[in-house]
Amino acid sequence: MNASVSPHDIQTARRSLDSAATVIVLTGAGISADSGVPTFRGRGGLWKNHRPEELATPAAFARDPRLVWEWYGWRRALVAACRPNEAHLALARWAADRSGVHLITQNVDGLHVAAARDAGTVLELHGSLFRTRCPGCGATRESRESIDASSESTLPRCDRCGDTLRPDVVWFGEPLDSHVLGRSFELAEQTEACLVVGTSGVVQPAASIASVAARAGAALVEVNLEPTPITTSANVSLRGRAAEIVPSLVG
Numbered sequence: 001m002n003a004s005v006s007p008h009d010i011q012t013a014r015r016s017l018d019s020a021a022t023v024i025v026l027t028g029a030g031i032s033a034d035s036g037v038p039t040f041r042g043r044g045g046l047w048k049n050h051r052p053e054e055l056a057t058p059a060a061f062a063r064d065p066r067l068v069w070e071w072y073g074w075r076r077a078l079v080a081a082c083r084p085n086e087a088h089l090a091l092a093r094w095a096a097d098r099s100g101v102h103l104i105t106q107n108v109d110g111l112h113v114a115a116a117r118d119a120g121t122v123l124e125l126h127g128s129l130f131r132t133r134c135p136g137c138g139a140t141r142e143s144r145e146s147i148d149a150s151s152e153s154t155l156p157r158c159d160r161c162g163d164t165l166r167p168d169v170v171w172f173g174e175p176l177d178s179h180v181l182g183r184s185f186e187l188a189e190q191t192e193a194c195l196v197v198g199t200s201g202v203v204q205p206a207a208s209i210a211s212v213a214a215r216a217g218a219a220l221v222e223v224n225l226e227p228t229p230i231t232t233s234a235n236v237s238l239r240g241r242a243a244e245i246v247p248s249l250v251g
């Protein structure tokens, strides 16, 4: 166990989670760091001198779809080689073994879904790297093939209308899926406990799911390597790696 996490804090957090009839688990990139997926704001957040904020936008796709797909193709290949870690697996077992647990993730890596026994129990706020969407007709589909971004003519195209497909992820400046977001806030308002794992807590509206839960009276437990804006509202904040701490909370 990480030296900065006391057994007393683990026990307190465990008790809050065990005694709650309903728990939401809000995760961010930190939960997948132990699987080898790079986080957004830490080291390795740069790609060929482009910042994600410059590539993950509708304007960037309109300007240069080939460059945007080159980046997403690279990320898909990187993530496809990663497997769920002990934190994803422990949460998936927990959600399957007891009622009232809901997983809400900001991650687009699909690792919660890969670990889940029932993929329908995971709310993906920011979409999925492994789905495409047609900007023209809106059709979405699962997509795991490698991307040939050598020219615009080799990019994936819509079977129905021929438009160049885009990744089905939320880009900067775009709204989140209203059904997924509405359901997440509904759960946050009703939950008795909220476990927040590996998010910097700076991207809205996802980060406010935790504060809505806390304001509605939920016990808030945070797992992160560092303090975040969420830490001040947390009943227990555990400093350390998700793959190490989460199994001791929900195992």
Ligand code: OAD
Pocket: 027, 028, 029, 030, 031, 033, 034, 039, 040, 041, 042, 056, 106, 107, 126, 170, 171, 172, 197, 198, 199, 200, 201, 202, 203, 223, 224, 225, 226, 228, 240, 241, 242, 243
């Ligand atoms: P960030 O990269 O902003 O933050 C990752 C967090 O995980 C940081 O607070 C780290 O301290 C923590 N962390 C890193 N490794 C960890 C580990 N092994 N165990 C526990 N914690 C660890 O990622 P997010 O908060 O998920 O949105 O970023 C939110 C959103 O910003 C993303 O979903 C993405 C990005 O813009 C979109 O693409 C729409």
